[in-house]
Amino acid sequence: MPSTSSLHLTVDAQYCSPYAMSVYVALLEKQLPFTLSTLDLDAGANHAPAYALRSLTARVPALQHGDFVLSESSAITEYLDEVFSGPALYPPHPQDKARARQLQAWLRSDLLPLRQERDTLVVFYRPIRCPLSDAARRAAHKLLRVAEQALPAGADYLFGQWSIVDVDLALMLNRLRLNGDPMPQRLADYAALQWQRTSVQRWLDLPRPALK
Structure with missing residues (x-):
């Protein structure tokens, strides 16, 4: 097994990045020891030459493993x-694994109006009162339709057992659930269940600075 002694994760200073959360949870689920540091994205710390050159894309999260640095959460x-080795993050069947990667890519590239109007401050700090715009309502409808289709009836997980994609999908659903926006009860229950996972609770317990 490769050495884990030099695993280091860099995330945002507010611990609000859904992508940083995904990697943090993945490291805990794989039972890998790692160190953690933060960057102030509002101050542009991710564009400092030392970090930008190492991470390649100048984004968080970034994982350093020895001399190798990798950014972009699903790649990590x-x-x-x-x-x-250790517990799997993805389902073992090739078609399920492909579907998991499809859902990860989709959650990161689509639904922009919803991600803007129900940003992760809703999830990690407080709800907001502003109603969704027409564009965000359409995005929310699309999210709920895909989630309903992807989650088997009566299932706690997308692929029969937990995978990292359950955390990614639950976070997106929680943009609505934790703000009190309407959603099917079974999806609300699914998102709430993923939020109780020990690795997720560890992320939720990190000391977030007060909003300015």
Whole structure:
């Protein structure tokens, strides 16, 4: 097994990035020891030459493993699953694994109006009163439709057992659930269940600075 002594994760200073959360949870689920540091994205610390050059994309999260630095969360979680033993982050069947990666890519690239109007401050700090715009309502409808279709009836997880994609989907659903926006009860129950996972609770317990 490759050495884990030099695993280091860099995340945002408010611990609000859904992508940083995904990698943090993945490291805990793989039972890998790691150190953690933060960058003030509002101050542009991620664009400092030293970090930008190492991370390549100048974004968080970034995982350093020895001399190798990797950014982009789904690339990191796939790397962790391929390089290290321990509990799997992705389902074992090739078609399920492909579907999991499809959902990860979709959650990161679509639904922009919803991500803007129900940002992760809703999830990690407080709800907001502003109603969704027409564009955000359409995005929410799309999210709920896909989630309903992807989650088997009566299931706690997308692929029969927990995977990192359950955390990613639950976070997106929690943008609505934790703000009190309407959603099917079974999806609300699914998102709430994922939020109780020990690794997720560890992320939720991190000391967030007060909002300015």
